[in-house]
Amino acid sequence: MTEDIIKVKDLIVAYDEKPAIWHLNMTLQKNSITAIVGPNGAGKSTLIKSIMQLIKPVSGEIQINGSKSKKALKDVAYVPQKGEVNWEFPTTVLDVVLMGRYVHKGWIKRPNKNDHKIAMSALREMKMEAFRNRQISELSGGQRQRVFLARAICQDADIYIMDEPLQGIDITTEKLIIKTIKSLQQEGKTFLVVHHNLDTVKEYFDHVIIMNKTIFAGGKISEVWTEENIDKAYNEVSAVR
Amino acid sequence: MIEVLFVLIIASLATSVLGVFLVLKNQAMTTDAISHTILLGIVLAFFITQDIRSPWLIIGAALIGVLTVYLIQLINQTNLIKNDASIGIVFTALFAIAIILISRYADNVHLDIDVVIAGEVLFAPLNRIEIFGFSIPRALWQLGLLLIVNTGFVALFYKELKVSTFDPKFAYVIGFSTTLIYYMLMTLVSVTAVVAFDAVGAILVINFFVAPVLTAYLLVKKLSHMIFLTAFIAVLNSTLGYLIGYNMDLSMSGATAAVAFLIFMTVFLFKPDGYIILKIKKRRQKKEFMHAMILMLMSEDEHETISLDEISKHFNLSRSETENQLETLEVDGYIVKTDEHYMLTLRGEEFTHYSRIKYELTPY
Numbered sequence: 001m002t003e004d005i006i007k008v009k010d011l012i013v014a015y016d017e018k019p020a021i022w023h024l025n026m027t028l029q030k031n032s033i034t035a036i037v038g039p040n041g042a043g044k045s046t047l048i049k050s051i052m053q054l055i056k057p058v059s060g061e062i063q064i065n066g067s068k069s070k071k072a073l074k075d076v077a078y079v080p081q082k083g084e085v086n087w088e089f090p091t092t093v094l095d096v097v098l099m100g101r102y103v104h105k106g107w108i109k110r111p112n113k114n115d116h117k118i119a120m121s122a123l124r125e126m127k128m129e130a131f132r133n134r135q136i137s138e139l140s141g142g143q144r145q146r147v148f149l150a151r152a153i154c155q156d157a158d159i160y161i162m163d164e165p166l167q168g169i170d171i172t173t174e175k176l177i178i179k180t181i182k183s184l185q186q187e188g189k190t191f192l193v194v195h196h197n198l199d200t201v202k203e204y205f206d207h208v209i210i211m212n213k214t215i216f217a218g219g220k221i222s223e224v225w226t227e228e229n230i231d232k233a234y235n236e237v238s239a240v241r
Numbered sequence: 242m243i244e245v246l247f248v249l250i251i252a253s254l255a256t257s258v259l260g261v262f263l264v265l266k267n268q269a270m271t272t273d274a275i276s277h278t279i280l281l282g283i284v285l286a287f288f289i290t291q292d293i294r295s296p297w298l299i300i301g302a303a304l305i306g307v308l309t310v311y312l313i314q315l316i317n318q319t320n321l322i323k324n325d326a327s328i329g330i331v332f333t334a335l336f337a338i339a340i341i342l343i344s345r346y347a348d349n350v351h352l353d354i355d356v357v358i359a360g361e362v363l364f365a366p367l368n369r370i371e372i373f374g375f376s377i378p379r380a381l382w383q384l385g386l387l388l389i390v391n392t393g394f395v396a397l398f399y400k401e402l403k404v405s406t407f408d409p410k411f412a413y414v415i416g417f418s419t420t421l422i423y424y425m426l427m428t429l430v431s432v433t434a435v436v437a438f439d440a441v442g443a444i445l446v447i448n449f450f451v452a453p454v455l456t457a458y459l460l461v462k463k464l465s466h467m468i469f470l471t472a473f474i475a476v477l478n479s480t481l482g483y484l485i486g487y488n489m490d491l492s493m494s495g496a497t498a499a500v501a502f503l504i505f506m507t508v509f510l511f512k513p514d515g516y517i518i519l520k521i522k523k524r525r526q527k528k529e530f531m532h533a534m535i536l537m538l539m540s541e542d543e544h545e546t547i548s549l550d551e552i553s554k555h556f557n558l559s560r561s562e563t564e565n566q567l568e569t570l571e572v573d574g575y576i577v578k579t580d581e582h583y584m585l586t587l588r589g590e591e592f593t594h595y596s597r598i599k600y601e602l603t604p605y
Binding site (some may be wrong): 052053054070071073074076078080084085086089090091092095096099102103105106107108109110111134135155 | 403408416458466
């Protein structure tokens with residue numbers, strides 16, 4: 001019996017007048033590694049930002065672990081696109097990873113020794129231990145992505161939502177990230193990943209959501225990853241019109 | 242007179258501890274906006290109280306300071322206008338409203354920022370207050386309280402300030418209200434700015450909010466270090482500014498702001514990876530690279546003997562530059578000159594061999 005850990009019902013999201021997401025229904029299966037694919041402007045980032053409550057939808061319902069409240073987000077680790085933070089900020093790699101622990105601290109309380117230990121082991125997992133005292137501005141693109149992932153691991157959430165983690169990074173980091181994702185899956189974690197490269201979908205993921213404003217197909221790779229479904233999503237100019 | 246120094250130091254500490262976060266949020270110029278918009282608060286409070294010496298004028302100023310910040314944030318949130326532009330539009334608009342109100346309804350009253358806000362640190366010791374039987378300058382008392390409040394705020398909410406400045410979306414997702422943190426910070430900025438304007442003047446306050454922070458920013462890689470170094474530089478600037486102002490009979494504010502600039506420039510130019518060292522390094526690297534390129538060209542069979550003109554043409558260098566390079570190479574013993582043509586020496590051959598390895602080129 002499979003279980004849906006995230007449910008999205010009849011979601012509509014619009015920027016200004018144009019809908020970015022149109023009557024979208026999807027489910028995220030527990031313990032899956034699910035890719036979201038679709039052409040540019042298909043609303044992939046918008047979908048995960050809506051799930052993270054960073055965007056207010058026009059209508060629709062989003063449930064995480066059966067709950068609609070903001071508290072449910074505590075079970076979700078969000079890995080944003082690399083460009084979205086200030087990389088000139090005076091902070092070290094270890095500091096950033098430690099921020100993952102803040103979610104368990106609440107207001108005012110500081111991370112303690114145990115949190116440091118967890119952060120260090122997350123860094124070790126991403127092979128960034130040697131860089132722990134580096135200022136983040138000195139890191140390469142791939143290293144920055146590893147730091148983000150280490151921060152997410154540090155959060156110790158059940159669900160990981162990632163916005164193009166493999167965009168613009170070196171192949172070593174790509175392999176390492178996928179390896180880490182797969183080993184976290186063994187521990188019972190669930191992944192929802194915006195992905196660009198259609199060639200690697202089969203190799204890296206077990207579930208896929210093909211979308212363009214709305215869902216064209218979703219489910220197991222073996223069942224829905226077909227030429228026909230991909231063509232439909234990529235050739236339709238817009239599902240809305 | 243020493244009280245003037247205390248006022249400077251406490252004002253610089255109370256402002257710069259908040260300035261760290263303003264600079265990191267790219268909002269350093271907010272204080273500049275506040276320094277002008279408070280006129281509107283003064284004008285409105287005057288209309289209500291009809292008393293130019295009422296303390297409500299200062300309170301009105303602080304309230305408009307908060308409103309300024311609020312409006313800037315409101316415009317920013319539309320994402321239609323960039324941060325610096327929204328500061329510009331809010332600041333001029335509120336200031337203009339104040340000017341219109343004065344010219345329309347208070348033309349016969351001398352109403353201006355400097356009537357209400359003294360802004361001269363030398364006068365600060367004249368306005369005194371009794372605290373626990375001690376007579377101390379009012380400014381010192383007010384700024385001292387703000388220093389405690391501001392430092393307490395940063396110490397208490399250090400983690401929240403850090404994460405919401407570095408990665409606001411992440412902070413929001415993990416359950417911290419970035420809006421609440423932002424408005425707490427900006428309210429303190431506004432109140433501190435107004436009180437400090439009164440004590441030391443607008444320009445110096447803006448300088449206090451920004452200069453020590455930027456100097457520290459050049460030197461450290463951790464936020465906590467940045468805060469402590471900022472405090473140290475703030476005290477240093479104030480003390481040097483006071484000593485220079487006092488001994489040379491200059492404006493204290495002017496001297497302190499000028500010192501802050503000089504210290505910033507010194508760090509900017511002379512720190513280990515600063516402007517000058519970087520320039521020197523780049524120049525040296527460029528020269529060394531050119532040497533290697535010339536020698537490598539000469540190690541190719543078809544250029545075994547080569548004239549100055551051919552080299553300058555090949556690398557697109559001027560004649561004098563080429564002469565310069567070749568002279569150094571000849572003195573160092575990498576090349577010899579015979580009949581206006583150059584040839585590699587044995588040493589030069591060896592050098593090209595190692596250069597190829599260094600630049601990861603295949604051996605020739």
